[in-house]
Amino acid sequence: MRESRVVVTFHTTTEAMAWERACKQAGLPGRLIAMPVQISAECGLVWLITPQDREDLLGHAKRLRLGYKDVVELE
C-alpha cells in the first residue's frame, strides 16, 4: 500500500523557490516535486513531506514567515 504524503502548494514558482531555500537553510525535511495530478494537472511545483513532518514544518514556516498556498494530504 502506498504511504500517504503531504504536499505544500504555492502561488508561484518564486514562492516555491523561496520555500526550498529557507527549508534547506533551516535543515527542514522535504523536496520539490511536480504538482501531483491528484491535486491538479496544471504546471507547478509542490513541497513533498511525510505526514509526520507536517506540524513541525508548518510551525517553522510560520516562524520564518514563508508564503504558501495550501497543504494537501494525498492518499
Added chain:
Amino acid sequence: MIYFDQAATSYPKPPEVAEAMMQALSYAGNSGRGSHELSLAASRLIFEARCELADFFGAEDPSRIAFTANATESLNLALFGSLNPGDHVITTETEHNSVLRPLYRLEEEGVEVTFLPADGQGVVDFSSLDDYVRANTKVFVLTHASNVTGNLADIETVEEFCRRHQLILIIDAAQTAGFYPYHLKSSAIDILCFTGHKALYGPQGIGGIYVRPGLFLRPLKIGGSGIQTFSKTHPIQMPEALESGTLNVPGIAGLLAGVRYVQAKGLDELRREEELTSYFYNKVREVPGVQVYGDFSDSNRCPIVALNIGGLESSFVSQVLADEYGICTRPGGHCAPLLHIALGTENTGAVRFSFSHMNTKEELDFALQALHDLTDRDWGGFL
C-alpha cells in the same frame, strides 16, 4: 581600441559574466517547467538573482523584481501598465525615447502628458513642481541620469513631491543602476526600470523592473507562466504576473555575475570614473572650438561628456576617432530628441564620451590628443 561608449553598453565585461553564462547554458533547463534537476537549477539561479538584485537595490521582497529584456521593455511595462485614458503624467525633456515614445502613444489614447522643460545645459528645474499637479495626475516618470549629459536629476525633490501628492514614481535607471546606491525600501520610488548591460556589467538582452508591494501593473505580455495552467487569465502574483514565456536564463546568470562583480568592487571604487570624467572635462575644454554640454558644477554625475568641435558634424568626428584612432564614441541624438532641442544640438547631435572604472587616464590623454589633432587638420572648410 579605446572604448568610451560605456553609456551604450559597458565593455569589457568582467570574465566571470561570460563564464556564468556558459555555465548556465550547460546546466540550466527551463525554469518552472518541471521538477527535474535542470529545471530546478534554472529556477534556483533565477531566484538567487532576484534575491541579490533586491538586496542590491535595497528592496524588501525579491518577488517584486521581474526580469525583462531591457530598460525599454521595463519602461513600456511601467507606463502602459499604470496609465489609463484620462490620467495625467508628468515627465521631463531629458527623457530617452524609451519613455517619450510610449508617452506619445498614450497621449493618442487620451493620457495627458506634461513635459518639464530642460534649460540650455539640459537641467530641469524641479523647484515649482506643485504648479504642474492636476486632479488626475497619477504618475511621474523620470530618467535619473541623462544619457546625453550625465547629469543626475534632483530625485530627492521629486520623491518628496510624489510622496506628498501620492503619485506613482517611475524611475528610468538605465544609466544609474550599478552607479547610484538605491535604497528602495525607504525611498518614494514605486517602480525602478533597469537594464543589466550598462553599469551592472551584465550581458545585453536582460533587464528588470522593481514594483513596490501593493502596486499592480497590467502586463504587456501574457502567456506561459509555469503555474495556473487551466486559468484563462494570466497569474496576478508577482513576479510571474510580469513574466511570461521562457526567461533568459543565461542572461540572468550573466546579470547575477555582473551584480556580484559590482558588489565585490563596491560602488565607491567603481565611481573612480568620476575622477576620469572630471579630468577629461577640464582638459577637453582646452581643445580649440570644443563645446561641452551639460552641467558640470556638481561632480555627482554619471561619467559622460558630450561635446562638439567647431563646425564638424558629430558623426564625422566619431567616425574619424574610430577609423584613425581606434576610439569608440557615440555621435548623433542618443535617442533623446527633446534634450538635444533644449541643448540646441538638434541639427548637429553631439559626440558622447562615456567612461567606466576600466578606462585609464592614459586612454583619456590619447583621446584628448586625438581631439587636438582633429582641430589642427584642414577639413576643407568644415572648421
